[in-house]
Amino acid sequence: MDVSVVGIIGAGQMGAGVAQVAAQAGLRVILNDVSEQLCLRGLDGLERNLDRMIQRGRFKADERDRIIRRIETSANLEDLRGVDFVIEAVVEQEEAKIQLFQKLDRICPPEVIFASNTSSISITRMGARTTRADRFIGMHFMNPVPAMRLVEIIRGLATSQETYEATRALAERLGKNTMTAEDFPGFIVNRILLPMINEAIYTLYEGVGGVMDIDTAMKLGTNQPMGPLELADLIGLDTCLAIMEVMHRVFGDDKYRPCPLLKKYVDAGYLGRKAGRGFYTYDAQGTPIPPLAPAR
Numbered sequence: 001m002d003v004s005v006v007g008i009i010g011a012g013q014m015g016a017g018v019a020q021v022a023a024q025a026g027l028r029v030i031l032n033d034v035s036e037q038l039c040l041r042g043l044d045g046l047e048r049n050l051d052r053m054i055q056r057g058r059f060k061a062d063e064r065d066r067i068i069r070r071i072e073t074s075a076n077l078e079d080l081r082g083v084d085f086v087i088e089a090v091v092e093q094e095e096a097k098i099q100l101f102q103k104l105d106r107i108c109p110p111e112v113i114f115a116s117n118t119s120s121i122s123i124t125r126m127g128a129r130t131t132r133a134d135r136f137i138g139m140h141f142m143n144p145v146p147a148m149r150l151v152e153i154i155r156g157l158a159t160s161q162e163t164y165e166a167t168r169a170l171a172e173r174l175g176k177n178t179m180t181a182e183d184f185p186g187f188i189v190n191r192i193l194l195p196m197i198n199e200a201i202y203t204l205y206e207g208v209g210g211v212m213d214i215d216t217a218m219k220l221g222t223n224q225p226m227g228p229l230e231l232a233d234l235i236g237l238d239t240c241l242a243i244m245e246v247m248h249r250v251f252g253d254d255k256y257r258p259c260p261l262l263k264k265y266v267d268a269g270y271l272g273r274k275a276g277r278g279f280y281t282y283d284a285q286g287t288p289i290p291p292l293a294p295a296r
Contacts, residue, residue: 001166007080010089011042017145020046021174023070032074039073089117092242098129105130115139120186120246123156133158137167151176185247194243200228205261211279229279233272241266
C-alpha cells in the first residue's frame with residue numbers, strides 16, 4: 001500500500017508529535033482537531049520543537065520550513081476524505097474514539113486504514129463498531145513521539161495481514177522500531193509501566209517519600225532517565241488515570257486500582273506538564289520547578 005497523505009486527528013502533544021515525524025519522513029499531513037485554534041496551538045508546539053532541534057544541530061532552518069509546509073491544519077473531518085491512512089490521537093475515552101471513527105467511516109474511502117493511538121482500549125471492540133474491522137489497527141506511539149523510537153502495533157481479532165504489513169511499513173518509514181502486542185488492556189508497555197507509576201503515586205500518598213525523593217530514587221537506583229512522577233506529568237495524569245481505570249475494570253484485579261491521589265489531582269485539573277501543574281509545577285518553557293514539600 002502506497003501512503004503519501006496521512007490524516008492525524010488530535011493536535012495535542014501526541015498528535016502533533018506524529019505529524020512532525022510524518023512530515024520529516026516526507027509525507028503530506030493533514031492535522032485535524034475540533035477547532036482551528038487547537039490545530040494552530042499544536043502546530044506552534046511542533047515548530048518550537050523543530051527550533052530546538054535546529055539549535056542542537058539536527059536540522060537546518062530550510063529543512064524546518066520544508067517540514068512545516070508539508071503540514072496542513074483542518075477543523076473539518078471532511079478534509080480527510082483524500083488521505084491514504086488515518087491515525088487517531090484524541091482523548092483516551094472509548095466512546096469518543098468510536099464516535100470519531102464512525103464519522104470517518106462515512107467520509108473516507110473503504111480502502112483507507114484506521115489506526116488508533118490508544119494506550120489501553122480494545123482494538124477489536126473499536127474496529128467492530130466500524131465497517132472496516134479488517135482495516136482497523138492499533139498504532140501506539142511513545143511520548144515524546146519525535147524522540148522515542150518505539151511503536152507498538154496491536155492487531156484486532158479481524159485485522160488483516162495486509163493492514164498489519166502496511167502499518168508496520170509506515171511506522172518504519174517514520175523511523176520507528178516496531179513490536180507487536182496482543183489486544184489486551186495496556187498492551188505491553190503500559191501494562192508494565194502504568195502500575196509502576198501508580199505505585200510511585202501510592203508511595204507519595206502514603207508518605208513514604210516526597211516527589212523529589214521518589215523520582216531521585218528511581219533515577220539513580222534503577223538508572224531510569226526520568227522519575228515515575230515526572231514521567232506521569234509528561235504522559236498526562238488524566239491519561240494515566242484512564243489507562244489504570246481500563247485495566248482495573250477489565251481485569252478486575254485490585255493491583256490495577258488507581259491511587260486516590262491520582263484521582264484527586266485529575267479532579268483538581270492538575271494534569272501534568274500540559275496544564276502547567278501536576279506533581280511538579282512547570283514554568284512557561286515546560287521546565288519542572290521542584291516542589292518545596294511533598295504533595296499530599
